[in-house]
Amino acid sequence: MPTWLSSLPIQTDRTLAVVYALAVLALVVLVLPFGVVGRRGPWYAALGGATTLGGGIGLGLVWLLGDVQDLFGVQLSAVVHAAGAALFAGLAIAVVGLVRTRWWRKAVALVAVPVVVLAGGLMINEDFAYYPTLGDVFGDTGxxxxxxxxxxxxxxxxxxxxxxxxxxxxxxxxxxxxxxxxxxxxxxxxxxxxxxxxxxxxxxxxxxxxxxxxxxxxxxxxxxxxxxxxxxxxxxxxxxxxxxxxxxxxxxxxxxxxxxxxxxxxxxxxxxxxxxxxxxxxxxxxxxxxxxxxxxxxxxxxxxxxxxxxxxxxxxxxxxxxxxxxxxxxxxxxxxxxxxxxxxxxxxxxxxxxxxxxxxxxxxxxxxxxxxxxxxxxxxxxxxxxxxxxxxxxxxxxxxxxxxxxxxxxxxxxxxxxxxxxxxxxxxxxxx
CATH class of the missing domain: 3.40.50.1820 (Alpha/Beta hydrolase fold, catalytic domain)
Incomplete structure (x- = not known):
């Protein structure tokens, strides 16, 4: 990994703002009906149902792993619960964006997946204050x-x-x-x-x-x-x-x-x-x-x-x-x-x-x-x-x-x- 990339800070407000903005932009594009093939009513219903289901799955996983199984030995914060819900809801929106849509919309959905995962991971990392730089995530500490x-x-x-x-x-x-x-x-x-x-x-x-x-x-x-x-x-x-x-x-x-x-x-x-x-x-x-x-x-x-x-x-x-x-x-x-x-x-x-x-x-x-x-x-x-x-x-x-x-x-x-x-x-x- 290049030194400039390894030393990239991932807990700073500037880095977080850029990643969060990209995730929100991608999801806003996917929520808008442009590029949808077929009637929009059923598509909106599918989008709403998938988003609700994804958010519920995210909350459920955080609750199960953190609160029930106590896998991490700590009481997980509201930020972690919100990040889990937002992450899976965002992934659900991206999945819907792949179904019965134009090619460019599918491309946006594919790009949204890693961006949403990155945004959710950075939100959790910032809450725990664990990895300060990108290199630290991959063990490239220097x-x-x-x-x-x-x-x-x-x-x-x-x-x-x-x-x-x-x-x-x-x-x-x-x-x-x-x-x-x-x-x-x-x-x-x-x-x-x-x-x-x-x-x-x-x-x-x-x-x-x-x-x-x-x-x-x-x-x-x-x-x-x-x-x-x-x-x-x-x-x-x-x-x-x-x-x-x-x-x-x-x-x-x-x-x-x-x-x-x-x-x-x-x-x-x-x-x-x-x-x-x-x-x-x-x-x-x-x-x-x-x-x-x-x-x-x-x-x-x-x-x-x-x-x-x-x-x-x-x-x-x-x-x-x-x-x-x-x-x-x-x-x-x-x-x-x-x-x-x-x-x-x-x-x-x-x-x-x-x-x-x-x-x-x-x-x-x-x-x-x-x-x-x-x-x-x-x-x-x-x-x-x-x-x-x-x-x-x-x-x-x-x-x-x-x-x-x-x-x-x-x-x-x-x-x-x-x-x-x-x-x-x-x-x-x-x-x-």
């Missing part, structure tokens, strides 16, 4: 294997470190392979962001953030949709080039999988994240091993994992950022979750719940940050309950409600960025 500068840190503390001449102005992003040496978990490539201070000859020992995507998803989501590299670049600019190294491993294995960040027959994900990933970070990046310097953060399923592992491994993680996570690991219904991830043991499932773990320990030295969308009726009560449990367990807790957003990447981007900014003092980053 990000390659990580090329770093100095990876062997000296003994210089952050408080005494000074930026050398020639240090890059911004951080760098790349992909790496983190093998499941101990866990044998088959993970996809991880994404890593290195701050300017990590790219010089003798970097200091830096804090580290282990970030986790939602499900379905992949590590790139925290960059392309979550914009965490942008948030960390801003932190680095305010702190003499110093910011945490961000490592986003794959805790899923594939977009459709959900091993739930536990060790089970679905994969030893907990061991992968706490043993394999930690070992790789400590041996490949200039980071501090101190728990105060380690943060685990995530959105949705990744947020659930963040509070699970942050509470379950307090000697490793000193801080937790949970954006719109759940009360407990989930893979289908509770019964399915117990069978798939806990060998049929309801007790093991209950003991893996973050609420159970929080109630059984004290965390006087852990910082926990929780964020949720202001319009997220499903996850807002969960976030409040989890924050309250963390506070009762002795954690220092802060919460944030992102106004006007739901369970989407608008919330993830703002919530994760807010959480990381709250931790700059805890990481002892130098002032510019």
């Amino acid at each position: 990000v390659g294997a990580l090329v770093a500068g100095g990876l062997h840190a000296g003994d210089t503390s952050l408080s005494h470190w000074r930026a050398p001449a020639g240090m890059p102005a911004d951080g760098t992003v790349g992909t790496v392979t983190i093998p499941g040496t101990v866990s044998h978990f088959a993970a996809r490539q991880a994404w890593v962001w290195l701050p300017p201070a990590a790219l010089v000859k003798d970097p200091p020992r830096l804090p580290v953030v282990v970030g986790l995507s939602g499900q379905p998803g992949q590590p790139s989501d925290l960059f392309l949709a979550g914009h965490l590299d942008t948030a960390l670049d801003a932190i680095a600019r305010a702190h003499d080039g110093v910011a945490p190294i961000l490592v986003v491993p794959d805790q899923l294995g594939s977009p459709s999988s959900n091993p739930m960040c536990v060790d089970s027959r679905l994969g030893d994900v907990a061991t992968y994240l706490t043993v394999d990933v930690r070992h790789w970070i400590l041996t490949h990046e200039p980071v501090s091993a101190a728990r105060r310097s380690w943060t685990i953060a995530g959105f949705s399923e990744g947020g659930t994992c963040a509070i699970q592992l942050g509470a379950g491994f307090p000697a490793m993680f000193g801080s937790i950022v949970d954006v719109s996570g759940e009360l407990a690991p989930r893979n289908g219904t509770v019964a399915q979750t117990v069978a798939r991830g806990f060998h049929g043991s309801a007790r093991a499932y209950a003991e893996a719940s973050p609420l159970h773990v929080l109630a059984s320990r004290r965390y006087p030295a852990t910082r926990a940050l929780f964020a949720v969308g202001g319009d997220d009726a499903r996850y807002a009560p969960i976030t409040r309950a989890m924050a309250a449990a963390a506070r009762r367990a002795g954690m220092t807790v802060s919460t944030s409600v992102v106004p006007g957003t739901a369970h989407d990447w608008h919330t993830a981007s703002q919530g994760l960025g807010w959480g990381l900014r709250q931790l700059t003092a805890r990481w002892d980053l130098p002032a510019r």
